[in-house]
Amino acid sequence: MLLPVPEEEVRPFDPPPVYAELRKGPQVVRVACPTGIDAWLVSDYAGVREVLGDGRRFSTRPGQAAHVLSGFGAGDGEPVEGSFAQTDGPEHIRIRRNFAPQVSHARRLAELRPMVERITDEAITRMLASPQPYLLHSQFSTAITTAVIAELIGVPPDRHHLLHDAATALFTTSTKPGELRTALEPLWRYLYELIATRRARPGDDVLSRMIELSADSDRPLTDAELTAMNGALLIAGFDTTASMITYGLVCLWNTPGQWERLCAEPGLAVTATEELVRYLAAGTGLLRQAVEDTQVHGQPIRAGDYVVVALQSGNRDPGLHADGDTFDVARKPGPHLGFGHGAHACVGQQIARLELTAVLRALARRVPALHPAVPLEQLEWKKDSVVRGPVELPVRWS
Amino acid sequence: MKVALERDWCIGAGNCALTAPAVFDQDPDDAVVVLLDESPPETERAAVEQAIGRCPAAVIRLLS
Ligand code: SF4
Numbered sequence: 331m332l333l334p335v336p337e338e339e340v341r342p343f344d345p346p347p348v349y350a351e352l353r354k355g356p357q358v359v360r361v362a363c364p365t366g367i368d369a370w371l372v373s374d375y376a377g378v379r380e381v382l383g384d385g386r387r388f389s390t391r392p393g394q395a396a397h398v399l400s401g402f403g404a405g406d407g408e409p410v411e412g413s414f415a416q417t418d419g420p421e422h423i424r425i426r427r428n429f430a431p432q433v434s435h436a437r438r439l440a441e442l443r444p445m446v447e448r449i450t451d452e453a454i455t456r457m458l459a460s461p462q463p464y465l466l467h468s469q470f471s472t473a474i475t476t477a478v479i480a481e482l483i484g485v486p487p488d489r490h491h492l493l494h495d496a497a498t499a500l501f502t503t504s505t506k507p508g509e510l511r512t513a514l515e516p517l518w519r520y521l522y523e524l525i526a527t528r529r530a531r532p533g534d535d536v537l538s539r540m541i542e543l544s545a546d547s548d549r550p551l552t553d554a555e556l557t558a559m560n561g562a563l564l565i566a567g568f569d570t571t572a573s574m575i576t577y578g579l580v581c582l583w584n585t586p587g588q589w590e591r592l593c594a595e596p597g598l599a600v601t602a603t604e605e606l607v608r609y610l611a612a613g614t615g616l617l618r619q620a621v622e623d624t625q626v627h628g629q630p631i632r633a634g635d636y637v638v639v640a641l642q643s644g645n646r647d648p649g650l651h652a653d654g655d656t657f658d659v660a661r662k663p664g665p666h667l668g669f670g671h672g673a674h675a676c677v678g679q680q681i682a683r684l685e686l687t688a689v690l691r692a693l694a695r696r697v698p699a700l701h702p703a704v705p706l707e708q709l710e711w712k713k714d715s716v717v718r719g720p721v722e723l724p725v726r727w728s
Numbered sequence: 729m730k731v732a733l734e735r736d737w738c739i740g741a742g743n744c745a746l747t748a749p750a751v752f753d754q755d756p757d758d759a760v761v762v763l764l765d766e767s768p769p770e771t772e773r774a775a776v777e778q779a780i781g782r783c784p785a786a787v788i789r790l791l792s
Contacts, residue, residue, distance in 0.1 A: 383786055423739060430740030430759035436749070437756070439742070543757065665781035673739050675784030680742055 333361040333371060333397065333638060336613035336718055338711035343581050344655065345613055349373050349643035358629035361638065363397035369617070369636035370629065375647035375667070377626055378639040381618055382672035388618035388637060389418050390674050395716050397617045397638050422673060428544045428551055429559060432536040433482075434680045442482070443684060449477045450688045454696055463703035463724035471575040471689075472568065478685055479567035483560055484524070484535030492517040496561070497569040514561070521557045521564075536560070563678065570717050571682045575689050577719030578606040582690075584706055585657045592659050592690065593698040599691035602659040603683055607668035609657050611641040614716050616670060641667040700727045729773055730791035733763050743782040748775035752788075761787065 334346040341347075352359060352373040361371040372378055381388050393416055417425060432438060453474045457464055464470070476490050485493070499513030524537065532538035537560055544551040551559075582589045582602070592598050618637045625631060644667045646654040651661075669676035676682065693700060702709075703724040710721040731751065740759030744752035751772055753762040768776060780788045 383784075420736075423737070426739050427758040427760065430742070431754075431757060434740055434742040435754050435756070435759045436742055436745040437754075439746075664778065669784075671784050673737070673785055675739070675741060677739075677741075680746070 331359060331361050333363045333369070333615075335364070335398070336642075338709075338718065339707075342584065342706060342709075342711075343610060343657070345640065345642045345646065349640060349646070353643065353647055355627075356629065357627045358631075363636075363638065365397060365399065367397060367636055369397055369638045370626070370631055371615075371638045371640060372626055373640040373643040374627075375644040375650045378641065378644035378667055379671055380626060381637055381639050382616070382667070382670060382674070385418050385422075385673045387620060387622060387624050389621045390422075390618060391416050391418065392617060392619050392636065394616045394674070395614070397636065398614045398716055418673075424549065425551070425555065425559065426673075426677065428540050428547075429563070429677055431543065432539050433563070433678055439680050439684060442681070443688075445481060446478055446684050446688045447692070449474055449481070450685075450692050453477075454692055458697070458727070462726045464726070466579070466723040466725045467572065467576040467720060468722060471572040474689065475568035475572040475575070475685060478681070479564055482536050482567075482681070483564060484528070484533055484537055485520075485564065489520060492520055493564050493568060497565045517561055517564070518557055521561055522553060525553050525556050525560075536563075567678050567681065571678075571685050573712070573717045573719035574606065574610065574682070574686060576723050577610055578686065578690070579693075579700075580702065580706070580709070580720060580723065581606060581610060581657060582659070583702055588657060588659050589694075593694045596691045596694040598659050599687045599694065601661060601663055602690055603686040604663040604666075604668075605657065605659055605661045606686065607682075608645045608661075608666035609668075610718070611645050611666070611668035612716065613642040613718055615640045615642075639667075641670070697727050700725055702726075729770060729776065730767055731763060731776060732766070732789045732791050733761055734787045734789070735760055737785050738787045739785045741784050743784070744779040744788060747779040747782055748772060751776055752779060 334348050337346065357374045357377050358370050358372050360368060362368055372381055453470055457470055476493060480490055496514050496517040499510055528538045529541055532542060540551065540556065582592065592602055615638045618639065620631045620633055620635045620637060622633050631637065648654060650666070669679040703726045709723070712718055712721055738760045740754065742754060742759060744761055745754050751765050751768045753764050754760065755762055776790065780790060
């Protein structure tokens with residue numbers, strides 16, 4: 331069977347129906363992926379959690395997306411130094427712990443909140459002063475998340491285009507590995523220079539803090555590691571979150587009563603954020619590779635076999651929520667797979683929560699009359715990307 | 729109620745400290761989880777169970 335992938339023009343918010351069947355069993359089946367590799371597909375909540383939660387049995391070395399992105403070709407060459415998404419075990423944890431205090435420490439998040447809220451408010455003010463229809467994805471969602479992540483790392487506005495170019499190449503399935511390297515070069519070169527500058531003159535940004543923190547450890551991060559990590563954070567940090575803002579709004583507007591409910595009670599932005607991430611979770615799934623002969627749900631899996639975990643399907647598992655296919659902005663937050671799971675769970679998840687919550691709360695308060703300017707059927711959806719959502723979203727308000 | 733941690737595998741994701749701030753904090757240097765109270769009162773049970781479910785690295789355990 332072919333790997334079932336999202337078809338938003340048929341079902342804008344739901345995984346292909348075959349997943350509901352697969353979750354009843356057999357939960358592990360053999361599939362052919364678009365990039366030409368064969369893999370085991372795991373589609374239920376417990377199975378996905380088991381695979382992602384056990385980095386000793388399932389490695390992330392081939393990259394998380396080689397099943398849908400040819401640029402991430404499984405097994406073509408060694409991962410780049412510091413590409414922590416492709417590093418396992420203690421080595422990965424060593425890198426990750428240099429990151430974590432800057433982006434996921436509860437106190438640091440409290441410090442960052444005013445910055446995120448200011449950027450959001452400015453973007454709304456700019457929007458309200460613009461002619462309608464307004465292009466929400468490119469002019470609002472992307473502008474906010476780019477500004478946040480760039481401010482976090484200390485990249486000035488005149489260099490923001492480097493992130494956009496790199497992310498476009500990285501998340502586009504048609505990019506060939508050679509082209510990918512060329513497309514990422516300018517960002518990498520810029521970051522290299524930035525690291526040298528910050529080593530000489532530290533500031534209060536993530537990069538400076540990481541350099542300082544790791545300098546005190548027994549194995550300080552190299553320039554190459556810092557470049558790869560910050561590059562990954564910059565690229566992943568704006569495109570995924572921006573798409574979730576845009577896609578999330580479409581989902582809120584098109585599920586009866588949900589936007590109205592949020593506007594009546596903007597405090598629900600917190601649960602609405604968590605629910606959007608659960609409900610719309612990466613429909614293309616994530617890739618792992620077995621490092622030993624093992625089993626999932628009794629299905630033998632041989633060392634070297636690829637495993638695709640279906641996050642969105644897992645989140646709809648009746649074992650997690652009896653009404654998992656219902657989108658409910660007031661759903662009590664609980665565990666889900668929307669940010670992945672295990673040691674490689676999204677490193678930017680707290681920043682993403684901060685941004686999504688700030689945007690939903692501010693829009694519900696300031697622009698409750700915001701609505702799409704075109705019918706749902708006319709939206710064009712991203713096809714050749716792991717990051718899903720509308721390509722663009724024209725909106726109006728009164 | 730008794731809580732235990734396997735700090736070596738903590739990735740510093742911060743979900744525990746955000747979910748059950750009376751029981752968990754994070755080290756200011758590496759964001760690794762810090763157990764504030766290894767025998768928290770029963771009133772914290774729901775929050776601790778939430779934190780266990782939301783910890784991506786499965787490093788928090790409930791011993792009783
Ligand atoms: S949620 Fe888990 S991984 Fe994250 S800081 Fe707490 S214990 Fe560590």
